[in-house]
Amino acid sequence: MVEARHAGSLLHAAFSARTLALFARLPDAALPSYLSGLVIGEELRAHRLENSSVSPVLVGNDALTHRYRLAFTTYGLHAPALGDEATWRGLAALADTLDSP
Numbered sequence: 210m211v212e213a214r215h216a217g218s219l220l221h222a223a224f225s226a227r228t229l230a231l232f233a234r235l236p237d238a239a240l241p242s243y244l245s246g247l248v249i250g251e252e253l254r255a256h257r258l259e260n261s262s263v264s265p266v267l268v269g270n271d272a273l274t275h276r277y278r279l280a281f282t283t284y285g286l287h288a289p290a291l292g293d294e295a296t297w298r299g300l301a302a303l304a305d306t307l308d309s310p
Contacts, residue, residue, distance in 0.1 A: 219251040
């Protein structure tokens with residue numbers, strides 16, 4: 210996530226994963242987490258949340274919201290997280306508003 214904050218582009222940063230693996234600087238098992246961190250970091254960098262009045266709420270499974278919380282912390286931000294059950298409740302609420310055929 211920190212790398213994404215300073216990278217020129219997501220594509221450039223993503224290719225660094227291949228180099229890290231090739232020269233055994235990062236274990237293969239850590240590559241998915243590294244790439245996830247790059248994507249999350251790029252998302253936060255692109256939205257410039259540190260200068261925003263937006264108060265995000267994280268919705269998703271525990272592993273993903275944990276990664277986002279770590280990223281928010283590097284920006285000095287806090288975001289409350291709801292469990293993945295919020296997704297299903299939201300979808301159910303949307304379905305209730307649809308007309309039945």
